[in-house]
Amino acid sequence: MKMLQFITNPSDRYSLLEEAQMAIEGGCRWIQLRMKDATDDEVRQVALELIPLCKENDTFLIIDDRVELVNELKVSGVHLGKDDMDPLEARELLGPHAIIGVTANTAEDIIRFKGKDVDYVGLGPVHFTTTKKKLAPELGYEGVKSVMDSIRAAGVELPVVAIGGIKKEDIKPLKEAGVNGVAVSGSIIGAQNPVEYTAQLLQLLQK
Template sequence: MNPFLDKNQSVFKKDISCLQYISQGNDRFQHLKNIETVLKAGGNWIQLRMKEMSQKEVLKTAILTKELCSKYKAKLIINDHVKVAKTCNAEGVHLGQEDTGVIEAREILGNHKIIGGTANTLQHCLEHLENGVDYIGLGPLRFTSTKKKLSPILGFSGYQHLMEDYLKRENSVPVIAIGGIALKDIQELKKIGLSGVAVSGLLTHSEHPENEIQQIYDCWGE
């Protein structure tokens, strides 16, 4: 159990968007351009993900992204870099299986910040619940080229079986589907019990991202 979790301040009540945009780009400028396009189109949750870049470059980009998110009243989540999230006053972090541990991140950021964790199995989800995450990114649904070390693909049947067990438990935090998600998938994912989707290419490569964003918001009633 996370010793830094204040039981009088439930982590389960934080506002977790049903649509999380994971940034893409070959450099800082492409990331910022794509992020602002999504924000202008109505996105309210940005995860800055710059896996191949130095922490210094991530911090520079994060500071600029925070300014954009503040302008559009959106949340900024930093992928992996907990200290960057603290320095730029992001709303939180998203942690992969090989990133900083949830308990250590909570100690650094405090209870008021959002911490999400990646999962591929029910055991991953249960560990995240034990450690006090605010949401779980579960996947991948199908193959995606945006992640080099891709976990085993779940598919709809994998989600169905896992979520049946997960939703039986009390105090379950929102589970967000990740990995190769297309617009055609959202109704089925909601039916299975997912609380939203995290997407990247779906919005990055869209000519009219406001259309996809609105359809996803409408699906989950946001």
């Protein structure tokens, strides 16, 4: 299991570009640009800074929610929340090669995506997190394991990326729960050395 997605989040310490640079320097090759309260123009401006950085480092760049911007800028793909565009509609617009990720909080959510041509599911929140508003109930390790067992029993083989307040110490139990990867934001940004912290996360994921 090697999937590590870094999600940008506004902070007092770094610009979003600096956050992505540090995650990439630490070995992460999958960045999600998330700017929930920003305008399309603001997102476009940051995306245009990130695109060359990601290209130089063979890094996937996906944008949260803004399907039209993803199509315009030709980045790697989009992450769709529960209230965003239907993934089938996004697939029609973005074509067969785009990465399309979706958000889920329950096994039922994920089972509904079976056969819907999505590439991965973000399952959470594992723990409480301050980086996301309108949080669903926390799952914890047992909740994640229960969801994973249910979806695999239902024949759903979609890659599942755990999300929500994830730190280094969560990697081992989440791997044991059966997830395929993790999406991390706050613990990388808040680390004393974000580059080193990212590298440590990847090391734990690859064990």
